[in-house]
Amino acid sequence: xxxxxxxxxxxxxxxxxxxxxxxxxxxxxxxxxxxxxxxxxxxxxxxxxxxxxxxxxxxxxxxxxxxxxxxxxxxxxxxxxxxxxxxxxxxxxxxxxxxxxxxxxxxxxxxxxxxxxxxxxxxxxxxxxxxxxxxxxxxxxxxxxxxxxxxxxxxxxxxxxxxxxxxxxxxxxxxxxxxxxxxxxxxxxxxxxxxxxxxxxxxxxxxxxxxxxxxxxxxxxxxxxxxxxxxxxxxxxxxxxxxxxxxxxxxxxxxxxxxxxxxxxxxxxxxxxxxxxxxxxxxxxxxxxxxxxxxxxxxxxxxxxxxxxxxxxxxxxxxxxxxxxxxxxxxxxxxxxxxxxxxxxxxxxxxxxxxxxxxxxxxxxxxxxxxxxxxxxxxxxxxxxxxxxxxxxxxxxxxxxxxxxxxx
Ligand SMILES: *Cc1c(COP(=O)(O)O)cnc(C)c1O
Numbered sequence: 001x002x003x004x005x006x007x008x009x010x011x012x013x014x015x016x017x018x019x020x021x022x023x024x025x026x027x028x029x030x031x032x033x034x035x036x037x038x039x040x041x042x043x044x045x046x047x048x049x050x051x052x053x054x055x056x057x058x059x060x061x062x063x064x065x066x067x068x069x070x071x072x073x074x075x076x077x078x079x080x081x082x083x084x085x086x087x088x089x090x091x092x093x094x095x096x097x098x099x100x101x102x103x104x105x106x107x108x109x110x111x112x113x114x115x116x117x118x119x120x121x122x123x124x125x126x127x128x129x130x131x132x133x134x135x136x137x138x139x140x141x142x143x144x145x146x147x148x149x150x151x152x153x154x155x156x157x158x159x160x161x162x163x164x165x166x167x168x169x170x171x172x173x174x175x176x177x178x179x180x181x182x183x184x185x186x187x188x189x190x191x192x193x194x195x196x197x198x199x200x201x202x203x204x205x206x207x208x209x210x211x212x213x214x215x216x217x218x219x220x221x222x223x224x225x226x227x228x229x230x231x232x233x234x235x236x237x238x239x240x241x242x243x244x245x246x247x248x249x250x251x252x253x254x255x256x257x258x259x260x261x262x263x264x265x266x267x268x269x270x271x272x273x274x275x276x277x278x279x280x281x282x283x284x285x286x287x288x289x290x291x292x293x294x295x296x297x298x299x300x301x302x303x304x305x306x307x308x309x310x311x312x313x314x315x316x317x318x319x320x321x322x323x324x325x326x327x328x329x330x331x332x333x334x335x336x337x338x339x340x341x342x343x344x345x346x347x348x349x350x351x352x353x354x355x356x357x358x359x360x361x362x363x364x365x366x367x368x369x370x371x372x373x374x375x376x377x378x379x380x381x382x383x384x385x386x387x388x389x390x391x392x393x394x395x396x397x398x399x400x401x402x403x404x405x406x407x408x
Pocket of ligand 1: 186216244246248
């Protein structure tokens, strides 16, 4: 008899996006012609940079002729892209990362989800609350948790991120082997200071633990003095893996390209305490289960690092950040507390009520869609997430409507 992986049965159905969709549908049916502005989106809305499109087209043309056609590429990605990444994203900031420590993939969602597979199921995992749900669910699937009670799984150490700690998780007080950190954060938009990240790296070093650092929103950091990569912290190469993506930084959500950095010194241990290189384990996993990102997509990603590409992607991000500034200004005026939006496309607003109540109010009175914080964890039940991924005109209209709705 064929049997299932019963850990899948523990997963909590994510009602978040289906409930949002249903509420919007109901509203539209009752209010035909009312226009809805979506500020719940965690997806790029602006077109790819012209430099990326030109490189993309040219690579497609290469595939059209036998002389320049390419079949399977290296599973880890083409060196032309890995070298540009190492130089521009890391070495230029004093972070020692070599091209052969970079693994190109089709998404940071898959990478953050898959990486746990090379680690023992017998480890303790700490996860922030609120959180990008992928970290939790993939550990549930792997059998590292018990069942869920009141939205929290047994055997996961939840690290509350609240106003009290500035939305930065404190070091765990119990033994933990694996920690997920994400900065700038989705959903809160919070950023971590260099000092706090130093504490995390020191903690991991002392405890022989591993940090999985998700820096998918790194490009939204506007202050160059702030920490962008965990490898800017001394000692991080031994205890941290970093995930990056072209999705939010260059609008590749539909094009698909990301990468994971696994430094050669980064170790994990077998049952006897003997260290093993995570780089070689991940290389084995990646090349066994993955056959590379398509050549034209890697050329398009490479173009992000050309002079033209840098200028164009910077302008696109500046456009989203102008939206974030507009949202923050409105929240200031309306007297709502929030975090984020300064180095992140997300603004995490204290709803002063249940997150679904504010969601309903904004939808029915202002025709504006946000994301209720409850969908990201139990610490989100009194927050909403507003996203800057939209046009400035729409954000402007949405803010005007929210202001009028709240006056009523
Ligand atoms: C959007 C996002 C990613 C990127 O996912 P891709 O699969 O590369 O599109 C990774 N982590 C977080 C927290 C995100 O919000």
